[in-house]
Amino acid sequence: MKKSALSVFLLAFSVLAVAAQGARADHADCEKALLSAEKTLEARFLKLHCHAQNDRHAEVRGILPEIKDKLVFIEDYILYYEAEAALGLGEKEKAEALFLKILKHHPDSAIGHDAHERLAEIHLESKRLAEAEKIYSHLARRTDSKWKKAVHLKNLGEIKEKQSLFHAASEMFERIWAEHPEVSFSDYVFKLHKKNEKTFTPSPRQFAKRGEVLFKTGNWEGALEAFSEATQTSAVRIKIGICLYRLSRFPEALAIFSGIDSPKAFYWKGVTLMSMEKEEEAIGTFELLHKLNPGSHWAAKSLFRAARLRHLREEFEEAQRLYRLIIEKYPKREEARKSAWNLGWIHYRKKEYEKALEVFSDRAWAYGAERERFLYWYARAAERAGDKPGALFALGKLADSRKITYYSFLAKLRLKKTLLPKPPPAAYSGNPFGKNPALKKFLFFAKAGIYDLALREAELLRPQAKTVAQRLYLASLYLQVRDYKSSINLANGLRSPEALHLSFPKGFEERVKFFSQKYTLDEFLVYSVIREESHFDKEAVSVSDARGLMQLLPSTALEAAPKAGLSSFETSQLFSPDTNLNLGCYYLSWLLEIFKGNFAVSLAGYNGGPTSAKVWYEKNGSLDIDEFVEEIPFEQSRNYVKKILRSYAAYEAVYGREKDQFSRQSFEKFLKIMSP
Numbered sequence: 001m002k003k004s005a006l007s008v009f010l011l012a013f014s015v016l017a018v019a020a021q022g023a024r025a026d027h028a029d030c031e032k033a034l035l036s037a038e039k040t041l042e043a044r045f046l047k048l049h050c051h052a053q054n055d056r057h058a059e060v061r062g063i064l065p066e067i068k069d070k071l072v073f074i075e076d077y078i079l080y081y082e083a084e085a086a087l088g089l090g091e092k093e094k095a096e097a098l099f100l101k102i103l104k105h106h107p108d109s110a111i112g113h114d115a116h117e118r119l120a121e122i123h124l125e126s127k128r129l130a131e132a133e134k135i136y137s138h139l140a141r142r143t144d145s146k147w148k149k150a151v152h153l154k155n156l157g158e159i160k161e162k163q164s165l166f167h168a169a170s171e172m173f174e175r176i177w178a179e180h181p182e183v184s185f186s187d188y189v190f191k192l193h194k195k196n197e198k199t200f201t202p203s204p205r206q207f208a209k210r211g212e213v214l215f216k217t218g219n220w221e222g223a224l225e226a227f228s229e230a231t232q233t234s235a236v237r238i239k240i241g242i243c244l245y246r247l248s249r250f251p252e253a254l255a256i257f258s259g260i261d262s263p264k265a266f267y268w269k270g271v272t273l274m275s276m277e278k279e280e281e282a283i284g285t286f287e288l289l290h291k292l293n294p295g296s297h298w299a300a301k302s303l304f305r306a307a308r309l310r311h312l313r314e315e316f317e318e319a320q321r322l323y324r325l326i327i328e329k330y331p332k333r334e335e336a337r338k339s340a341w342n343l344g345w346i347h348y349r350k351k352e353y354e355k356a357l358e359v360f361s362d363r364a365w366a367y368g369a370e371r372e373r374f375l376y377w378y379a380r381a382a383e384r385a386g387d388k389p390g391a392l393f394a395l396g397k398l399a400d401s402r403k404i405t406y407y408s409f410l411a412k413l414r415l416k417k418t419l420l421p422k423p424p425p426a427a428y429s430g431n432p433f434g435k436n437p438a439l440k441k442f443l444f445f446a447k448a449g450i451y452d453l454a455l456r457e458a459e460l461l462r463p464q465a466k467t468v469a470q471r472l473y474l475a476s477l478y479l480q481v482r483d484y485k486s487s488i489n490l491a492n493g494l495r496s497p498e499a500l501h502l503s504f505p506k507g508f509e510e511r512v513k514f515f516s517q518k519y520t521l522d523e524f525l526v527y528s529v530i531r532e533e534s535h536f537d538k539e540a541v542s543v544s545d546a547r548g549l550m551q552l553l554p555s556t557a558l559e560a561a562p563k564a565g566l567s568s569f570e571t572s573q574l575f576s577p578d579t580n581l582n583l584g585c586y587y588l589s590w591l592l593e594i595f596k597g598n599f600a601v602s603l604a605g606y607n608g609g610p611t612s613a614k615v616w617y618e619k620n621g622s623l624d625i626d627e628f629v630e631e632i633p634f635e636q637s638r639n640y641v642k643k644i645l646r647s648y649a650a651y652e653a654v655y656g657r658e659k660d661q662f663s664r665q666s667f668e669k670f671l672k673i674m675s676p
Contacts, residue, residue, distance in 0.1 A: 028450045030054070041070055042448035049450055052081050057088035073440055076106035077453070080115060087118070096122050110438070110456035113139065120155070133159050150180035154188075166196050177202065178209040181222060204231040215239055218543035220246040238265050241272075250276045263289060263296035270305060283309050287322075300326060304335040307342070312633055316346050337369060344377060345630065353385035364394065372398060372407040379411070380626070402495050406642040409649035410626055413675045432469040433461060442477060451481040458486070468494055475502040482507070484536035504650045507536035508549070508577055515581040519589035522666035524655070525599065526585060528647035529606070532640070538577050547574040550584025560587050599670055600625050603644050608637035625674050645674075 030050035036043055044067050051059040060081055068078055083098035095118070102115045109115075116135050123132035133156060140152035157172030173189035180186055193200040202210070211226030224243040230236050241256035250272050257269035266289045273282035286306035290299045307322035323339035330336050344359035360378040363371065379394035398411035433439050438460040445454035458477050465474045475490035476498075484507040491502035506512070506527060516523035533551035534540035546553050552560075554571040561569035564586040566579065573579040591602040591610060595617065605613030612634070620631045632638040652667060659667065 028053075028448070028452075033449070041067060042444065045071065045074075045444075046448045046450060048081055049448075049453075052084055055088055057085040060085040061089070071444075073437065074444065076102050076109040076111050077441075079106075080111050083115075083118065087122070092122055092126070108460075110441075110453075110460055113143070124159070129159050129163060146180060147183065150176055150183045150186075153180070154183075154185055157188075157192075161192065166192075166198075170200070174200070174202070174206065178206040179213060181210050181213055181219075181226075182217065202229070204229065208236060211236070211239065215243070218246075234260050234262055234265070238262070238268065241265070241268055245272055245275070248275075263293045263298040263302075266293075267298040267302050267305075270302060274305070274309065279309055279313065282306075294329065300330040300333045300335040303329075304338060307339065311342060311346065316350070320346060334369070337363070341370065341373060341377075344374075344381070348377065348381055348384075351384070353381045356381040357385060357387075372401070372405055376407040376410060376626075377630075379414075404500070404646065404650045404653055406646040406649075409646060410674070413671065416675075430469075432467060432473050433464065436461065436464070446477070446480055451483075454481045455483060458483075465490065468496075472496065472498050472502065475499075479505055485534075488531065488535050500650060500654050504531060504647065504654055505536065506655065508581070511577055511581055515585040517662075518582075519585045520662065521585055521589055521592070522663045522670075524648055524651040524659070524663060524667070525644075526581075526588070527651050528644050529584070529588065529603075531647050532643045538580070539575055547571070548580035548584075549577055550580055550588075552580060552584055552587070556587065557583050560590075563590075597669060598625070598673055599648070600629055600641055600645065600674075603641045604629075604632055604637050607640040608632070608634055612637070 028046055028049060030046075030053060033043070033046045033050050036047075038044075044063060048060055048063045048067065051057075051063065064078070064082055064085075071078055079098050079102050083095045083102070086092075086098065087095035099115045099119045099122075102109060103112060103119075106112065116139055120132045120135040120139075123129070123135070136152045136155045136159070140149055140156065143149050143152065153172050153176050157169045157176070160166075160169035160172060170189065170192060173192055176183065177186050177189045189200050207226045207228075208230035211223045211230055214223035214226060220243040224240060224247070227236050227240045227243065237256055237260055241253045241260075244250075244253035244256060245268065254269060254272045254276070257265045257272060266285065270282045270285035270289070273279075273285060283306045286302040286309075289296070289302040290306075293299055303322055303326050307319050307326065310316075310322065311319040320343060323343045326333075326339040327336045327343075340359060340363055344356045347353070347356035347359060357378060360374050360381060362374075364374040364378040375394050375398055379391045379398070382388075382394065383391035392415070395411040395415050398408045399415050399417055401408040431439070438457040442454045442457040442461070445451070445457065454477075458474065458481070461474055461477070465471045471490045471494060475487045478484075478486040478490065479502055484505045487502050487505060491499040493499075494503075504527070507530065512523055512526050512530070515521075516526050530536055530549050533546075534549050536549065538549050540549070540551065541547050542551060544553065547557075552574055554574070557571060557574055558569065560583050561567075564583055566573075566582065569579070569583075574583075588602065588606060591605045591613075592599075594610065595601040595605065595613070598617075601613055601617050601621070604616060616628075616632055620628050623631065629638060629641050632641065648670075656667075
């Protein structure tokens, strides 16, 4: 980004640094606010908000006259609190009029959804069912939230039930059962039928729809159960097989895939055979798929699987033959790029550096995916072949990259260009959104410390963030209210010093410092793990059920808890930042201890398990670290290590000046391990 464009960037980072001192707060600190003697508008509105949160309706009504005329720009919120107070004091008609006023005069308000819901509740209590139904139908159509949609459908179903319209009510609850199996009330349809002395038997189509939803969310058990009752088409049977595979029920999965005549089933048959350690059969299956269906979408994937298996079995001639075949037959597929790199890597590992150079050079100097990987290993092959000028030139191209990437970081290390901490970016006061009412509200709520309301307004700004300056500005707003995940997503990939700060935040800083020191960890390494594992989302859950900030599996956490001093640990506590950081930092420190401080091997263990990491280390521990990483056989674990090390480099570049003595020494040890 050019300097002139940066002049429209929003906030001084001194403000952001203060805002980033801990977890994202969903609720204001009401206990402190209600005791405060502050008289600012923000402080008085915060008191109003806190009284409303605690259903102190008389107190809300007492504050309103003081601030009502001074906060016209948040009139929709003032009206809402006034309506809530009236409702709490039994004045339903007045509350209804106020809610209607919000919807009439502020149709795009972030509080409009809540006003609609409260109106519908008033209609329900007044037995004006048709009016309530109209509102819930409107909300169900408008919301993007699956959970809210399910709630609105439930409300519609209950209205139909109150009207004794059994079939209409059943239709709503059947829809919830099929389309929203994740909600706690999805099974109510069975109770509804029982109450009416009927029986609900879902149709095969409903089972299929329910299975699709569960399949997409990784609920393999639930999806398997649903698909088993659906019409047994080839597509459904394949998904049953995949569910069985994901549940490690390999023989059953194999039986399913073996009975389906389609390229996709054939491919999954090969994958299942791999997991059953029947490598010869898997290779034969993959190669036969390509032979029988060379034009299929699955042919290139299968051929690459066969080539990679032969590669890992050190059957290099056959692996090279297959890699070349993929490049020849499928030149535009991702598998062709991967095959080219693996061809070069085989030559490199066999010390055939001239041949490796030839393979890597074809893609090292072009644009495209993983260009940096080809360029880095072109440089390493040139270095091994004695072509020092060629190696230095390629490394220089990488080291000059404006982005901090895994390979640009390695290039800097090889050139002895240790990442120097960048000075904090300049403060910019421009506003790329102009006189946007949502922005004005956001800044007021953020200053008042009511982050949940501020986030409502930020969401209204999100569709308008089109330019780089607007994305940076909005990312800084999210960081200010500790929504680190949104800040990272908006700033990620933007090329500017400001983007680095926003994309690599120090979320939960106080707690990360505490637990890093408790387990003698480099805090920048902990930030890097959290960033890549959860984007600082304390409620994150992966498909494999890893949970919380550092994405710990319940089984790993249960094993680590007693060793970390948590005698009464329950897996539900993994969503507590303190508990998650305690266990995650303990586990990471344990891995670093058994792998003698080697970041790369320890991170491989964090992702792929310590047993696998131990096998990889025993086989390839004598290699240089960059070579060791490329030899990690699991692509997911290999890329995971690269991402964490890239993030570690970014945190060092952005915040290196702030490092304490221990973390500085840790980084120096890291450089000795990573540097040649």
